[in-house]
Amino acid sequence: MKAKILTIFFSLILSACVLWAVVKINNSRPIIGGSFKAQNNGHDWIFKDEPKDLNLLYIGYVKCPDICPMTLSFINKALGELELKDKSRVRFIFISVDQNYESVQDVSGYVKQFNSTFIGLNGTKNQIDQIITLFNLTYKIENDPKSYLGYSITHSDRILLLNRLGIVISQLPSPRSSDEILKKIRENL
Amino acid sequence: MKYLFAVLSFFILVASLANSSFGEQKIVLKQVSVDPLEISEARIFIPLKGSSATAAYAKLKNNSDQDITLTLVNVESFSASEIHESLVRDGKMSMKKVDKIIIAAHKSFEFSPGGHHIMLFDATQNILANQKLKVQFKVNGKAQSFDFNALSRF
């Protein structure tokens, strides 16, 4: 009888420990990200087909004249400063959230002017929205009758750093210099 | 030794005289050329392939004793131009159109990446590096043009 009570008692303690560990792990590392599918220059592009050791992801739009090209320039500069052996281990992916006005050729050709290794993606609204949800990002296209363009896009301004599985291992909010990007890459490579 | 000292002091005297007269000249020149609105580092990024929009930046200084109200009229070789401000809030970036800029007396203002910029749409011609493009503002209601230098992003 005593042995039975003891067994039950210890099983309870053990279960509580397991439960605590699971909750703790889940809380400290919520898993964001994974593989995704979009369009690159008119072809399907699937992340898990050719992941790098470290993958940088940024969303924006090609007609964004200020923050997006500044960010792309900084990323190009940061990658240029990496040691030769590390250069091929890192890749930058830009995803356009402007499905209505930007063709797949526009996006791919646009980013390649900054760096020939940059991948420029867009896709159907459905594909883009899935990616946005997967990575916990946001964007919003709003009519703007005051502006010549007629619309404006609000979007997340942060670089996500993904591992080979597409899981977010780190992020850099509002990157404003190539040095901070380079530091972040080195920390995670 | 005495001779050497004399020569040296002579040179120092001549040098300091030359310096001071040069300095005076500079001050006089500056007084003549001061505009109420001074613009420097005025640049336009040549549009990139695939994008119909680009931006212009500059540093502005109000040298006058009055506030300056600045509005944008047009930019040579572009179909449209607007003053915009990039804003980052809660990790999200957005842009909004700004109708006018007010620069207080003797203060500076900067169109700079990530802040205020002149957004340009649909170039009407191919723009080459180092080409000068006229940007027309209204400065306190009066039209005034400034040359902006076309630059490549790379």
Ligand SMILES: [Cu+2]
């Ligand atoms: Cu803008």
